[in-house]
Amino acid sequence: MLYLLVYPLTRTVLISLQDFQLRQLILGDARFVGLRNYGTLLTDDRFWQVVRRTFLFMAVNVTLIMVLATLVALLIERLGRLGRIAVLSSLVLTWAMPVIAATTVFQWLFHSEFGIVNWALGRLGFTSFDRYPWFAHGPAAFTILVLLIVWQSVPFAAITLYSALVTVPAELYESARIDGASARRIFRAVTFPMIRPIFMLVFSLEVIWTFKAFVQIWVMTNGGPGDATTILPVYAVQTALSSQRYDLGSAASIVTVLMLAAVLVLYFRQMLRQEDEAL
Template identity: 80%
Template sequence: MPAIRERSAPRTPQHRTASAPPGGSPRRRPPRPARAYWPYVLIAPAIGGMLYLLAYPLLRAVLISLQDFRLRQLIAGDAQFVGLRNYRTLLSDPRFWEVVARTFAFMAVNVVLIMTISTLVALMTERLAKAGRTVVLCALVLAWAMPVVAATTVFQWLFHSEFGVVNWLLTSLGFDSFDRYPWFADGGAAFAILVVLIVWQSVPFAAITLYSALTTVPAELYESARMDGASGSRIFRSVTFPMLRPIFVLVFSLEVIWTFKAFVQIWVMTRGGPGDATTILPVYAVQTALSSQRYDLGSAASMLTVVLMSGVLVLYFRQMFRQEDDPR
């Protein structure tokens, strides 16, 4: 009898909403208005352009690095899949590892100089009066706005062996050994000139970014630290740097990326010479692809460059996060 009562019990409103309506057809949701799709329509061109300009070249480079892709395959389009053979060829080449070592040395020197000089410039700019601060910021913006090729050409003329200002100035100061000195024929000198050029081009962005972050630090923290007798370096280590750690991480990461992929300056100024003195991984990839039409090896070198650069950033992020999690 209890079972009969349960069967004959009337349905609650909840049961009625979960089941089909009296007409028998399932209840449909009301259609979304057309204006709800407009945000997706508006961002679709940007997403499509980003995928075409970024994702497609990357996927195409990965595919070429796994093929036997030379000049004939570029024209005929009948490239064969060879797997990881191109990567094995590169990893067994002693010259490739020399270029890798030179690339890391080039990156380390540039990033250390950029971060150090940019931090000092940002701290100096913060302490200047309004007029001096305006002059410094305008100078940084103008230097940052100069095109890369134009700046590289200016540096070429500055260090020209016959008409360069640097040789003329050093000779005027009594250094006669620099009369018509061929800067770009000396590997060490060419390497140093490229470091100066890239640091000069990168410092404005980093300095302006760090200065903007410095303006957000409350002045009360500095006043409390000074009242406790903290020195300038102690204030920077205990107050400024902890407050600006995310910005330092961001600037450091961008500088690693930009320095690791520095190509235009080296290609315009030295094309990787003299010898291999200024050849880093991006230049090596282009040289490999163009010198003997080995586009497959050039693509493989580019992919290894991306992997190595990502490895550097991952290690740095892990170290930074480990320091943040350390209670001390």
């Protein structure tokens, strides 16, 4: 654990405090520059554009994931045995698909010339999508990445939430129905309070996973077109590898970790405050 987690983090912090470029990587004569790299990073307009895009990307993905996962979990709970097995099996197979393989399939689906999406839209009468270059337009590429990450993330969230739903005592539902509560009221007053701890856990994990999404973006668009799909992890790698500024790339990685920690702390404080007020 020390070698796999603590050492890389410590090394990243150390590099972010040094003048560490290609020469220093080869010769090993990096000198300490304090917080200069962080100052350079925080005064870069492109960096703040990437930060805003990262939070937008995270908010859109996490909202869609949690809503869809909750609906799927509720659906599974109401299905019969065979239907439940079929849906759970489909979710597990989707979840098990390697990230690179799933990303490649989405690239094929939205290929401008041979993609089935353009073919299907053309057959439906949307002739403007004939040979439409999805990955050459920023909003289109951003939307495809959101679809990919939501598709990959919903299975885990849905299965976890379903496992929480089956722990809710049936007597609570029966009492609520006897009192005349609607399905929406039952979910709000009975189901959600019972599964809140698991919901918080899943929400936190999805925030972490979407905030640091890298592989899908790097394989599909490399952060392009332009900077349309560049978020903080991609920005850090671009800065470190393309510009050979390993010090700035490390600083961007540390800032990403700090921002993610701040988001989670604020979220947990808000949730705990609501629970205290409910008590």
